[in-house]
Amino acid sequence: MELHDRLESVLSVAQESAKQVDTDAAFPADSVSALRSSGLLGLTLPEAVGGLGAGPHELVDVVSSLAGACGSTAMIYLMHVSAAMTVAAAPPPGLPQLLPGLASGETLGSLAFSEAGSRSHFWAPVSKSTSNGAGVHLAARKSWVTSAGHADVYVTSTLNADADVVDIFAIPSATRGVAVSGEWRGLGLRGNASNPMTFDVEVPTDHRIGAAGGGFDLMLQTVMPWFNLGNAAVSVGLSAAAVDASVRHTSVARLEHLEQSLSALPTIRAKLAKMSIDLGCTRAYVGQTAGRLAQPAEDTVLHVLGVKAAANDAALRITDSAMRVCGGAAFSEHLQVDRYFRDARAGSVMAPSADVLYDFYGKAITGQPLF
Ligand SMILES: Cc1cc2nc3c(=O)[nH]c(=O)nc-3n(C[C@H](O)[C@H](O)[C@H](O)COP(=O)(O)OP(=O)(O)OC[C@H]3O[C@@H](n4cnc5c(N)ncnc54)[C@H](O)[C@@H]3O)c2cc1C
Structure with a gap:
């Protein structure tokens, strides 16, 4: 099955249940079940253990698409991928079925x-x-x-x-x-x-x-690159959903006495433009970072440190602007923009938090040890 078809089978379920999942604060059981049967839980695991053998670019596509549909599902998925990649780096000999299970979807x-x-x-x-x-x-x-x-x-x-x-x-x-x-x-x-x-x-x-004692290196060399990239992709997916919803709403919402849409107001248009440009820049950086993970280069570490902080903060700005341009319609939860806004607030506080990453990045470019 093509990656696109696997993803579509999950997106339709995630989209349908996202609002209820958010309202009820309920684990998205249907989306996770769809993920299990889609094969996507094994996306980045080697084919030799039953995975799909895909890489960082595909991870960004899948995670950002999931986040646009349901942020919770995307983060659950990312945590699975991060755990699976850690296991794949050094499979524990006492659990020979673990990696195949993580790849097939049997094991979350x-x-x-x-x-x-x-x-x-x-x-x-x-x-x-x-x-x-x-x-x-x-x-x-x-x-x-x-x-x-x-x-x-x-x-x-x-x-x-x-x-x-x-x-x-x-x-x-x-x-x-x-x-x-x-x-x-x-x-x-x-x-x-x-x-x-x-x-x-x-x-x-x-x-x-x-x-024994290899945990610290695993965290830095395996967990952080995959998690930071995937977490940045969650931010991109939420940002994109917020931009789309804002453009849609401001284009159709009418000021009848002026015979124009909200998007005809220069202030609104300019904000939409800034949101869209911010999203474009972030997407480009996330894509570049995926490339640096696929083909490591001298500045891969800097990308790993920078990408999560940059995308997390872009998501804060973009979803904040979305709330602003959509006004009361967003505040009253009609548009689900409030959900993107609230979901986007998790990224920057998730470890490594954006502020920690800025500090690490600053240390790295000034030649200071990170720890
Ligand atoms: C939705 C969600 C899901 C999560 N899922 C998981 C999970 O599956 N597994 C898991 O292990 N954890 C998970 N976490 C926890 C997460 O990774 C962080 O550990 C947690 O959010 C930190 O919260 P805290 O209050 O302890 O932060 P604190 O460490 O108290 O930080 C408070 C503030 O201080 C800042 N700060 C701390 N240290 C520094 C520094 N050195 N330089 C500059 N600023 C600094 C932080 O950036 C933050 O702004 C999750 C968190 C969230 C919100």
Whole structure:
């Protein structure tokens, strides 16, 4: 099946359910089920394990299209892809069926990195794992886990207390001691089920992803490039939906006494133009970054650091302008522009947050170490 057909089969479901998902703050079960059967959960995984073998450009297309339909579905999808790519980088020997399951859609994954203790500084888990016979005992309070209670496997970071290094484990949801530990109510991405979770589990050592102490490198070299690019694509999808809705609304909304549409007002037209140009610039940067991941170059790291911050902030500007040009019609939730506006607010606070990325980028171009 062509990628386009796989995507269409999910988009129609996601579009139809997005408003209800947002209103009810309900996990988009139908969209995720459509994603599972579409094969798209294996989009970027190698064909050898049942994936589609696609790359960063295709990821941007799929994620941004999903975000235009349903932001929550797009973020759930991105968390799965980020978890799957981490597993693919160093499949845990004790879970030989994990990667094929993530590729086929049987297994939905997510990342459990952020912690109550180290907040958005995901690279510095304060949860502890300690040696315990043939495995480790892992005790962690994770502050936000997208698809909490819905994912089949959680890619979970921890500080190896014996060696003071970061490890990442794949923890199947059925493991004793895995629990959703609080409520989730978000301003946007309300269907995400990004609840806090606790892990108080015994994990065999061969469920570790990568070598002992390899977690930090995996985070920087695998998770961050895919997550940052995909998160930027979510911002692009939400921005594009906001631009489209604004153009549509201001073109048809009439000022009858003046016999003109809202878009005939120079102020409105100029704002629409700025939104559209902002979107175009962001799309170009995201596309360029996808190219840098597909074919690494000297400035790939800078693109990885810059793309999420730039796209997140563009989405804040664009969706804010959309609320402005659509006026009360947007405020009263007729146009779903409010949903794009609220959903877009997640990107910049998701780790690595936009402000952290600006700081890292500044360090990188001035020759200072990031950590
Ligand atoms: C919708 C949603 C879904 C999420 N899903 C997941 C998930 O699936 N898995 C997961 O692990 N996490 C997830 N998170 C958590 C996310 O990645 C962040 O960890 C979380 O949003 C941080 O919130 P906080 O209040 O702890 O931020 P804080 O760390 O308290 O940050 C507060 C402010 O300080 C700024 N700041 C912090 N450090 C610096 C610095 N060094 N320089 C400059 N500014 C700084 C931040 O940018 C932010 O503006 C999710 C978050 C959201 C909103």
